[in-house]
Amino acid sequence: MNGETPPMQNILKAARPVSFFLTAIIIVTAFFSQYVSAAMIGTEVVTRLDRTRGEEARRYVYSVLVREDVRAVLIKHGLDPDEARARVDSLTDSEVIRLADKIDQLPAGGDALGVILGVALIVFLVLLITDIMGYTDIFPFVKKAHR
């Protein structure tokens, strides 16, 4: 027994270089995972950003639809604002982005909805919304929702 190393120590001895190696790998991996690499941005990353824009656009359109003046015009024309909201729900991200863009391009100073809108403008806005949702068919530049 004297001259022989016990089996457990044999294993430990053999394992030493392996564990050094593993430790080195872990340290290197940990280092590189924190390191931001300069890279071409992948297409998928952009797709995720697009989705974020869709959510923003949706919130924006909702904020238009809850405006009292917009609601009043909707109701005056026999359109249920809640139904309008439900229709917006069913639009795809890209359609909502297009809708939000159109609202943004309205001829009003500054942030279009920060100012008090004229009646004519509100009617235009509402018809634009209903057009995109497929209720009406007035503006040829609007791509209709498929329904």
Added chain:
Amino acid sequence: MHSAGKRPHTGVVLVALILINLHLAGCSRLTYRDQALREAQLPQHFEIEAVPFFPQEKYQCGPAALSMALGWSGLQIPPDVLTQEVFTPALKGSYQSALIGATRRHGRMAYPLSDRLNLFKEIVAGHPVIVLQNLGLSWYPIWHYALAIGFDLDRGNILLHSGTTPRKTTAISVFESTWRRSGYWGILVLPPNRLPATAELSEIIPAVVGLEKAGQWYAAIEGYKTVLSRWPNSLAAHIGMGNGWYAVGNLEAAESVLREASRRFPEEGTVYNNLAHVLFERGNIDAAEGAARRAVDMGGPLVDVYRQTLREIQAGRPSPKL
């Protein structure tokens, strides 16, 4: 058993009632759904010409359906070759993801479809649809892939290349209930220069990104080009096309795509970041640095990557990777 002869009438009446009930329920639903079909103004009957048919071997409906769809798209690949790519022997079947993966590996877009009306619209557009059916019951499933190639609304039938039967006539109501049990799972197998009739931007982009993933760069480039013909303002398609040209080493084309993108999206940092890498590799160091600087100025959630791009260009050693 001994009571079988005693009260036959109750049983008969019960069965009759159940049947009438089922029949009524079936009818009312059918009418409702067919109304949706009528309103869609589809032709009364339609069949896609020239869809090849391959009878399936045992359990090989996945490879057979895919082979037929690929054949329609212009690629002649026999089912037994596809078997290695999609068939899982232990399952005695093929996973949906395997079908999608194989479609992409052969340079075709796999576009998901899960709506009955869209199924008919795609058929009318000349696009056959691979559908997953459960021919059994939810608790005793018999999964089956078939290729939908036509329909006859007068007779209420759909035409399927299915199993060992070409142009199999199935009642739409029956097809509907077998397809429903798969959650209306279906895919279009399209050459990248062809858009689905019911294409949505949010679905077509991932379909083309899938070609990138499969390393089918030229197909992906073609796919993005097709997307841009319908949605010229898709940022993802511009970026994807730039990445495609970059991946195949055509830096000149990548630069021109990204320059065009920078005109359309003057405030997108990603465009300038990628343009910076391409310009640098083309040896246009000053312009590269300018583009990287512009990306950093634009900020946004990826600004750290842009900063790194700028640092590495200034240090003269970018290590771009996709």
